[in-house]
Amino acid sequence: MSKVTTMHDAIHELVCDGDTVAIEGFTHLICFTAGHEIIRQRKRDLTLCRLTPDLIYDQMIAAGVCKKLVFSWAGNPGVGALHAFRRAVEKNIPRPLELEEYSHFGMVARFTAGAARLPFYPLRSYAGSDLPKANPLIRKMQSPYGDEQVFVVPPLRPNVAILHAQRADDNGNTQIWGLTGVQKEAAFASDRVIVVVEELVDESVIHADPNRTIIPGLIVNAVVVEPWGAHPSYVQGYYDRDNPFYVEWDAIAREQDSLNKWLDEWVYGVSGRAEYVEKMRERLEKLRPGDAFAQPINYGKYK
Amino acid sequence: MNYTQNELMIAAAARELQGARVAFVGVGLPNIVCNLAQRSHAPHLELVYEAGVFGAHPARLPLSIGDPTIVTGASAVCSMSDLFQLYLQRGLIDVGFLGAAQIDRFGNVNTTVIGSYENPKVRLPGSGGAAEIAVMCERIFIITRLSKRAFPERVDFITSPGHLEGGTSREKLRVRGRGPEAVITDLCILRFDETTKEMLVASLHPNVTADQVRENIAWDVRFAQPLSETPPPTEEEIRLIREELDPQGLYSR
Numbered sequence: 144m145s146k147v148t149t150m151h152d153a154i155h156e157l158v159c160d161g162d163t164v165a166i167e168g169f170t171h172l173i174c175f176t177a178g179h180e181i182i183r184q185r186k187r188d189l190t191l192c193r194l195t196p197d198l199i200y201d202q203m204i205a206a207g208v209c210k211k212l213v214f215s216w217a218g219n220p221g222v223g224a225l226h227a228f229r230r231a232v233e234k235n236i237p238r239p240l241e242l243e244e245y246s247h248f249g250m251v252a253r254f255t256a257g258a259a260r261l262p263f264y265p266l267r268s269y270a271g272s273d274l275p276k277a278n279p280l281i282r283k284m285q286s287p288y289g290d291e292q293v294f295v296v297p298p299l300r301p302n303v304a305i306l307h308a309q310r311a312d313d314n315g316n317t318q319i320w321g322l323t324g325v326q327k328e329a330a331f332a333s334d335r336v337i338v339v340v341e342e343l344v345d346e347s348v349i350h351a352d353p354n355r356t357i358i359p360g361l362i363v364n365a366v367v368v369e370p371w372g373a374h375p376s377y378v379q380g381y382y383d384r385d386n387p388f389y390v391e392w393d394a395i396a397r398e399q400d401s402l403n404k405w406l407d408e409w410v411y412g413v414s415g416r417a418e419y420v421e422k423m424r425e426r427l428e429k430l431r432p433g434d435a436f437a438q439p440i441n442y443g444k445y446k
Numbered sequence: 447m448n449y450t451q452n453e454l455m456i457a458a459a460a461r462e463l464q465g466a467r468v469a470f471v472g473v474g475l476p477n478i479v480c481n482l483a484q485r486s487h488a489p490h491l492e493l494v495y496e497a498g499v500f501g502a503h504p505a506r507l508p509l510s511i512g513d514p515t516i517v518t519g520a521s522a523v524c525s526m527s528d529l530f531q532l533y534l535q536r537g538l539i540d541v542g543f544l545g546a547a548q549i550d551r552f553g554n555v556n557t558t559v560i561g562s563y564e565n566p567k568v569r570l571p572g573s574g575g576a577a578e579i580a581v582m583c584e585r586i587f588i589i590t591r592l593s594k595r596a597f598p599e600r601v602d603f604i605t606s607p608g609h610l611e612g613g614t615s616r617e618k619l620r621v622r623g624r625g626p627e628a629v630i631t632d633l634c635i636l637r638f639d640e641t642t643k644e645m646l647v648a649s650l651h652p653n654v655t656a657d658q659v660r661e662n663i664a665w666d667v668r669f670a671q672p673l674s675e676t677p678p679p680t681e682e683e684i685r686l687i688r689e690e691l692d693p694q695g696l697y698s699r
Contacts, residue, residue, distance in 0.1 A: 169497050169526060170512025194526075195574070218571030220473055220510030225571075232569040244558075246577040247496060248530040255527055267535055268578040270619045271607025277563045321517045322497050323525050377514050386509045435518045 145313040146366045150415060153337045153365040154180045162302040163190040163213075165254075165333060166199060169324030170220060170384070173376035174307040174339050175199050176369050176416040182206040183410060192301055194250045194325065195220065198375065198392050201227040202410070204240060205402045211241035213299065215250045222389055226396040236399060244278055249296050254325050256298035257332030263295040270294070304333035306358065307373045309381065311338050312346040315363025318355040321379025330358045339367045341381050351442075369416045371427055382430040449679050451632045452698045453687055454651055456482060457679035459543075459589045459630040468492045469541040470534070470579055471502075473511045475589045476543030478687070478697045481507055485686050492521070494539060496575040498529045507691045530575075534582045537622050542583030544576055546590045548601045551645055551665050553608025553626035553638060555580065555588065556601035563603060573605050580606035581621040592631040592662040599665040609643035616643070634659050635676055639668075649674040 158164060158181060166174050178199040181189070190211040191200050198219065203209050205227035217228045231240035245253065252264035265284075275281040275294070283294050306326050311317040317338045319326060330336045338358065343366070349356060375385035396402050413419045420427060449457075456479055463469060463483040471480045471493050481504065484491045493502040497512035501521025508515055517523055524532075533539065547570045548556035557576060561567035580586060586608075590596060608626045609616045616625050629636040629645065637648040647659055647669045656669060679687075692698045 170510055171497070171514070214572065216572045216574035217569075218473075218574075220512070221477075222509075229569050233566065244572055246573040247526070247575040248535075248578045251526050251530055266530075266578075267582065267621070270581050270621050271604065271610060271616070272573070272577045272580075273558070273563075273604045274573060274577055277558070277603075321514065322499070322512055322523065324498065325526050327525070328527060379514050379517055384509070384513055386513075389509065432514065 146315050146360070146363060147313050147343065148365050148367060150176060150180045150339070150367045150369060153367050154184055157303055157335050157337055157364055158186055159302070160186055161188045163192060165192040165301040165304045165329045167193060167304065167324060167326050167329040168307055168373070168376060169194060169322055170197070171322035171324065171377060171379060172307040172319065172326065173197055173199055173373055174305050175374060175376060176372035177305040177337065177339060178203055179410045179419070180415070182208055182406065192299060194247050196225060196228060198389065201225045201392070201396060202406065204228055204231050205237065205396070205399065206406055206410070207237045209240065210238070211243065213243045215245045215247045219389060219393060222393050226393070227402060230399065243280070244274065245281065245296065246274065249281065250299075251325055251328070252296050253299035254328035254332050256296070257300040258328045261298060263297055265293040265295050267293060299332060301329070301333040303335040303337065304329045305337045305339065306330055307339045307378070308357075309340065309378060310342045310344045310348070311340045311366050312344055312349045312360070313366060314346065315358070315360035315366050316346065316349045316356050317358040317363065318349060318352070319357045320355060323357060327357045330362060336363045337365045337367065338363050339369055339372050341370050341372070341378055343368045371420045372416055374423070374427065380432070382427065383432055385426070385430060447681055447684060449684055450699055451651070453679050453684055454676065455589065455630055455632045456687060456698060457683040458635060458676050459587065460486065460683070462587050462628055462630065463488050463491060463541060466491060466541040466585070468494060468539050470494050470496070470539045470543065470583055471511065472543045472545055472579070473574070474545045475697060476545065477511065478507055478691055479543060479589060481691055482683065482686055485690065486683060494529070494533060496526070496529060498524050498526050500524065500533060530578065534578060537582065539583045541585050541587065542579040544579060544586060544588050544606060546588050546596065548596055548598055549588055549590065549608070549629060550597070550601045551599055552610060552612045552643055553588070553629070553645060554601050554604045554610065555606040555608060556603045558603045558605045560602055576606040580608070581619065581623045583623050585624060586626045588626055588629045590629070590631060592633045592659065594662055594664045597663045609638060612643040613641070633662065637670070644668065646670045647673065649676045651676045652678055
């Protein structure tokens with residue numbers, strides 16, 4: 144049975160107020176279109192999880208969707224601060240924001256523990272750092288096999304994960320190339336999974352290259368097809384990162400007023416990603432990369 | 447040949463990578479520093495990006511630490527789980543470069559908060575990979591501009607441990623990484639005293655006075671004896687920065 148549905152329906156049915164939500168993608172494949180739909184549907188009191196909030200959570204925090212952030216680095220990569228994030232933390236605008244802070248490895252470890260149903264995950268980070276003082280969920284323990292000590296973090300099990308990918312079949316078997324970040328860990332760690340793709344393909348395409356399947360349809364609830372869905376983030380082979388937009392965001396987000404105006408025009412003012420794409424068509428066309436094909440490989444036919 | 451203060455800082459930092467085989471590339475200035483080193487004196491330097499790339503060969507300078515250009519043409523792309531466990535924690539990285547909002551007398555770095563954690567005056571981005579890079583890479587370099595605000599006697603919060611309280615205090619951590627080796631700034635290069643592990647001024651950049659440096663550090667900083675002068679960037683280093691790596695001058699002007 145096909146799991147293909149619209150963005151509106153997927154968010155409406157699978158994301159509830161108060162949910163813990165992970166829209167992952169480490170700079171690559173960040174599902175901005177889902178974030179915008181969550182804003183449009185005025186979801187509230189979400190706990191948002193990402194290693195780096197990036198612009199997507201900066202936008203969602205400013206829109207009042209978020210009550211808590213679980214993260215490891217809250218900056219605008221290569222540009223500077225995330226102003227909406229800072230306003231929320233320093234001044235409670237638009238509302239107070241609770242923080243639960245780790246390091247990148249700590250977040251990776253949390254998702255892994257969640258995905259593999261473990262009670263904790265050990266790692267050697269945090270020695271000499273004040274982070275465990277700031278976050279009492281980062282703890283230390285002794286190895287059961289000797290006197291070595293390691294730090295541990297608890298599992299992270301979101302209610303819903305939303306992942307962008309190059310392609311999937313209508314069953315939700317999802318293929319990704321380029322940076323895979325913690326996409327698969329976030330998916331396996333979550334109760335519900337929404338996959339958003341540039342292209343829907345026939346299952347024969349998936350079956351012809353199974354090494355590339357990162358998320359099996361087994362754990363996917365909904366598949367949404369929205370080309371350009373990751374803009375201003377990028378999709379390897381499809382479109383470039385809109386670096387100028389990341390730079391422009393610094394000025395847009397500096398004041399709550401200018402940020403609200405931007406949301407009115409580009410989120411509330413469009414019915415969905417298709418309309419956003421039409422408005423941005425000229426800008427988006429400039430983001431198409433050249434070609435860099437890999438050599439085809441032969442899996443071999445075995446009878 | 448004329449050069450900017452930033453170009454000098456970038457070239458000086460790139461020179462510290464001599465002899466390194468595998469470097470962890472951080473966001474911001476470390477990005478251009480590592481790419482400059484790879485294109486000049488360290489062509490065999492393997493660039494590792496925490497986003498999940500080993501052996502990157504970016505065709506253009508990435509704005510951030512995740513960019514499609516670090517994937518195309520790389521030796522290996524892996525999940526972040528593999529990157530942090532099998533490459534970084536396993537001990538395969540020689541050099542890590544950190545940026546610093548604040549760095550103190552013993553090289554402890556703060557990228558978390560100015561003020562208290564509960565009620566910060568300024569909320570900084572946080573650790574990212576810095577907390578683990580600081581203890582898992584064999585050698586650490588920091589690159590940041592010199593100012594009293596950025597060089598307090600003690601940081602408000604230790605995100606990434608340097609030499610802690612100095613002396614043998616870091617050894618108690620029993621971690622692989624030996625801690626900060628040098629701090630490259632826009633006015634001077636600082637290194638760490640072998641015994642006390644206190645930061646000292648090791649070389650002044652051309653046309654910079656000792657007083658200028660003193661005015662921009664919150665504690666009574668010591669100067670190495672003898673004190674050297676930082677070599678200026680070569681023509682080739684400047685050409686690489688201006689023509690190949692950063693033609694828009696985002697980092698270098």
